[in-house]
Amino acid sequence: MISSPSPSPSPSSSRTPKGGSAAPPRSQASKWRSGAVRGVYGRRLLDALRATGGGQPRAVKAAADSALALTARGQTRWSRAILLAGAACSRRRVLVKAGGKVRRPRRQPPPVQARDNAAAALLKGKGKEKDKVQERLRVLGRLVPGCRKLPAPALLEESADYVAALQMQVSAMRALADALAAAQLSSPAEADADADAER
Amino acid sequence: MRHASPPQELPAAGGEIQAALAPATSSSARAGARGGGGGGGGGGSFTALLGLPTSQAIELLLPRTAPPPALALAPAPAPAAAPAPAFPSDPHLVDRAARFSTFAPPSPSSPSPAPPPPPPPAAAANAGKRKADTVDRASKGKAAKKGKTAEEKPAGGDGDDEKPAYVHVRARRGQATDSHSLAERARREKINARMELLKELVPGCSKVSGTALVLDEIINHVQSLQRQVEYLSMRLAAVNPRVDFGGLDSFLTTECGRIAGFNCKNGIDLEQVTWPEMGVHGARQLMQLQQQFWHGDLAHPHQVASQWEKRGDGHPPVFSNSNPSLFGYDLTSSGTQQTPATKLKTEL
Numbered sequence: 001m002i003s004s005p006s007p008s009p010s011p012s013s014s015r016t017p018k019g020g021s022a023a024p025p026r027s028q029a030s031k032w033r034s035g036a037v038r039g040v041y042g043r044r045l046l047d048a049l050r051a052t053g054g055g056q057p058r059a060v061k062a063a064a065d066s067a068l069a070l071t072a073r074g075q076t077r078w079s080r081a082i083l084l085a086g087a088a089c090s091r092r093r094v095l096v097k098a099g100g101k102v103r104r105p106r107r108q109p110p111p112v113q114a115r116d117n118a119a120a121a122l123l124k125g126k127g128k129e130k131d132k133v134q135e136r137l138r139v140l141g142r143l144v145p146g147c148r149k150l151p152a153p154a155l156l157e158e159s160a161d162y163v164a165a166l167q168m169q170v171s172a173m174r175a176l177a178d179a180l181a182a183a184q185l186s187s188p189a190e191a192d193a194d195a196d197a198e199r
Numbered sequence: 200m201r202h203a204s205p206p207q208e209l210p211a212a213g214g215e216i217q218a219a220l221a222p223a224t225s226s227s228a229r230a231g232a233r234g235g236g237g238g239g240g241g242g243g244s245f246t247a248l249l250g251l252p253t254s255q256a257i258e259l260l261l262p263r264t265a266p267p268p269a270l271a272l273a274p275a276p277a278p279a280a281a282p283a284p285a286f287p288s289d290p291h292l293v294d295r296a297a298r299f300s301t302f303a304p305p306s307p308s309s310p311s312p313a314p315p316p317p318p319p320p321a322a323a324a325n326a327g328k329r330k331a332d333t334v335d336r337a338s339k340g341k342a343a344k345k346g347k348t349a350e351e352k353p354a355g356g357d358g359d360d361e362k363p364a365y366v367h368v369r370a371r372r373g374q375a376t377d378s379h380s381l382a383e384r385a386r387r388e389k390i391n392a393r394m395e396l397l398k399e400l401v402p403g404c405s406k407v408s409g410t411a412l413v414l415d416e417i418i419n420h421v422q423s424l425q426r427q428v429e430y431l432s433m434r435l436a437a438v439n440p441r442v443d444f445g446g447l448d449s450f451l452t453t454e455c456g457r458i459a460g461f462n463c464k465n466g467i468d469l470e471q472v473t474w475p476e477m478g479v480h481g482a483r484q485l486m487q488l489q490q491q492f493w494h495g496d497l498a499h500p501h502q503v504a505s506q507w508e509k510r511g512d513g514h515p516p517v518f519s520n521s522n523p524s525l526f527g528y529d530l531t532s533s534g535t536q537q538t539p540a541t542k543l544k545t546e547l
Contacts, residue, residue, distance in 0.1 A: 029400055055439045061432035136414035143421045153386070156393035159417065163400050166424040173431040180438040 032164035041071045041172055062086055068169045077154075078162050081146020 048063035
């Protein structure tokens with residue numbers, strides 16, 4: 001490949017985790033499925049749950065989402081949006097700022113809307129149903145936090161990471177809920193099981 | 200023959216000539232050079248090899264030999280023999296010329312439409328030249344039509360490999376090579392690559408073809424995941440007040456290590472769930488529950504959610520009583536259910 005000093009897909013930028021635009025995007029599935037990440041998230045989730053005062057589903061959900069965004073380390077747009085939305089803790093703010101520094105602003109030519117239309121227009125092919133794909137992209141942008149008005153390729157990348165993260169979150173929360181339920185069930189029933197659970 | 204290369208090689212050759220000339224006897228070399236310069240025939244093997252008329256060679260040599268410092272040759276070319284620098288013995292030159300000629304691209308056209316870039320120094324010339332050549336070729340190709348680029352490129356056959364300097368895109372045959380379509384194609388490929396990633400992530404998308412439907416599936420999947428998160432948070436909120444979180448740390452770590460094996464959608468390995476703190480009976484029923492959760496949930500998320508809601512909020516299920524009635528899933532064979540239970544027994 002010709003390495004030239006032009007802006008766009010320079011592979012020499014070591015700071016950006018997401019390097020070249022034409023380079024194949026990272027596989028987030030592997031990143032969010034590793035056992036280490038699950039452990040990190042599990043611990044954070046526990047901390048967050050301990051912090052919530054009492055059983056309010058909204059608080060629990062907010063805590064879980066914040067824990068997830070923290071685990072994402074602020075490298076993605078949706079994680080930063082979540083952290084900013086719930087930013088009461090100074091620790092989170094610091095992390096968000098660090099994430100903002102690490103992540104380089106995207107090298108996009110100025111008109112975002114025009115590019116979005118152009119990109120989506122290219123994607124859907126020759127059909128006249130540009131609106132369908134456009135509409136769905138907009139819906140997707142609304143679903144993923146902080147990703148409205150994002151052009152198509154960035155939006156797809158964010159949503160891939162978000163989906164992987166959500167899957168991990170769901171499985172972790174389910175495991176935790178089952179564990180809690182099981183522990184709760186066992187504790188009044190069997191004394192030694194209770195002692196085992198405490199260890 | 201390749202006319203583009205010699206003008207570049209000559210300074211290098213000139214430098215080499217001068218360097219190689221130092222040990223050689225100046226007088227004999229000069230005699231041979233004069234013979235070559237004058238006759239253009241037998242003695243001038245260098246020019247004969249290059250195929251250039253001697254006058255042109257000398258012309259080209261002249262301005263280039265001026266700048267490079269005359270190393271050991273200061274006395275030698277000073278007199279009128281300067282225009283004809285002495286050529287060293289043939290084998291060296293032949294070797295060098297041969298080596299240089301293999302590197303250079305074939306540019307049969309005269310130097311005018313393809314003026315090679317100003318000759319960089321010899322050692323770095325090859326690598327730099329290749330780069331410069333491709334860049335040059337690319338810029339030429341962009342301006343020129345396809346037929347012309349086919350000439351100028353090396354015989355890569357059908358390779359309409361346009362490589363503009365900053366977009367690493369391979370143009371296919373029969374496709375336009377102007378910058379707009381190239382950029383569009385790059386954009387399209389970017390988007391398609393990301394769509395592929397998403398399709399792999401979201402289960403059940405590989406069958407669907409067409410962007411709109413795939414996006415539909417993705418949207419549905421995201422919504423269902425978010426709904427599950429809400430439901431689970433409700434469960435956790437209900438369980439929370441009664442549980443002491445201290446004992447859960449170690450529990451969660453072991454579990455996370457095992458559940459990590461669960462998380463592949465394709466193969467659900469049901470044998471790895473262990474609940475070491477449970478009694479055997481409770482463990483077995485919990486195992487059934489767990490298997491049903493994993494298996495059912497991963498396959499039919501909506502149904503499972505409804506089942507949970509049917510069961511009511513807040514209270515953990517009473518395993519011993521309600522299992523057969525609530526969960527109508529057809530599980531895997533009882534063999535798989537037995538083995539985890541036996542594993543549990545041994546562990547306990």
